[in-house]
Amino acid sequence: MTPPRTQQIPVVVLAGFLGSGKTTLLNHLLRNRAGTRIGVVVNDFGAIEIDAMTVSGQVGSTVSLGNGCLCCAVDASELDTFLETLTRPSARLDVIVIEASGLAEPQELVRMLLASDNPHILYGGLVEVVDAAEFEATRQRHPELDRHLAVADLVVLNKTDRVGEEERERLRAAVAELSGPAAVISAVHGRIDPELLFDPALRPDDGEMAGQLSFEDLLRGDDHDAHEGCDDHEGCDGHGHGGRGGGHLHAAYESVEFTSDVPLDPRRFMAFLDSRPEGLYRIKGFVDFGAGDRDNTYALHAVGRFLRFVPRPWARGERRLTQLVMIGAGTDAEALSRGLTACRAEEPAPGDAAEDPAVIERAMWGVLRYVPRNEDADEAPEVPGEQREAAAEV
Secondary structure, X not given: OOOOOOOOEEEEEEEOOOOOOHHHHHHHHHHOOOOOOEEEEEOOHHHOOOOOOOOOOOOOEEEEEEOOEEEEEOOHHHHHHHHHHHOOHHHOOOEEEEEOOOOOOHHHHHHHHHOOOOOOEEEEEEEEXXXXXXXXXXXXXXXXXXXXXXXXXXEEEEOHHHOOHHHHHHHHHHHHHHHOOOEEEEOOOOOOOHHHOOOOOOOOOOOOOOOOOOHHHHHHHHHHHHHOOOOOOOOOOOOOOOOOOOOOHHHHOEEEEEEEOOOEOHHHHHHHHHOOOOOEEEEEEEXXXXXXXXXXXXXXXXXXXXXXXXXXXXXXXXXXXXXXXXXEOOOOHHHHHHHHHOOEOOOOOOOOHHHOHXXXXXXXXXXXXXXXXXXXXXXXXXXXXXXXXXXXXX
16 A cells, blocks of 8 residues: 655654653663664653763753664753654654653643644654552552543553552553543553554664664563563563563554455444544554545544544555554454444445435545645645544543
8 A cells, every 4th residue: 555645753642650661661662663763752861771872861962772763852842843853854763752751741742743833743642651550659649640541542551560460450440441442551561562552664774684683683682581581670671471461562452454345435434433442542544435535545544532534546556445454452353343344335326315426525524624634745734623622632
């Protein structure tokens, strides 16, 4: 499938109170990125593992983390400036992660991103990291945690190896009640599958020969050997398969694929998106709306409450398909597939009112509300006002 014409870099906001493990999670992403070039925005370089270099923690610095990754230390007033720097083609980044501590309230960062004039960024979700062992104590110290959970798109219940199974299930239920439709996944030492947050890069890093182990590969191997079966050491990282938090990282969430060679009815599909179940974090892919727009396929990007469609002309000879991937936790894969199957458009009978161009046009209105009004790659796309509020509502 051909990607949309204008390249946009997803920006993920990573939040959580002191001790939740968000820094461990962030470093895990950097060490297990599988060729993806990550830009990191922090308030202080102390949050990032930077080896073999001495870095002062002053605001306004940019540091190369190696293998194409960059780190900026900024304050909230400079966020737009540094996002512009990180999204320049010369930076060649695939995703940007903002570590929210010390910068601003998470929902304020989300509002800043959605209101940004930068045409090269795309909202990638608000991820809230919660310490399972200290959840109740954290709520007492920081009552605003409830508000943070209410606006999160994904909640990572971290350090679940430090609580028993019964307590873990109780905490999941409590967090799910506070976070509403957000997906909730459990983790140990901040280890989550990076593909839950962003798509892997489709190209190898420069200078990494096929079949040759990079330094990053060796580091991951050392992590696995050193921490296999590790218990409560917060420094553990990598893919660890031992202990109560063992198992492949992909097992923490579900990924459902859907393909249809029959176009989708725009009204039914929008109704599906409006009523999508709790726990569904990301939807990505391309949609064929058939008679609704015979000239274009529609790239779909949905994260939590955020939704965007970007039309792209069909390529000559391209097979007309709808291809979607849905990522979440605790979802019913069969129910999702049935719901999407029910969105397929039936062929109207000759003379049916559904063939009326005005009827077809009205059916697309719901989709077009979430299409950026300005498709020019050199200018900022406009996010619908309703969606800005929905994505950042408190």
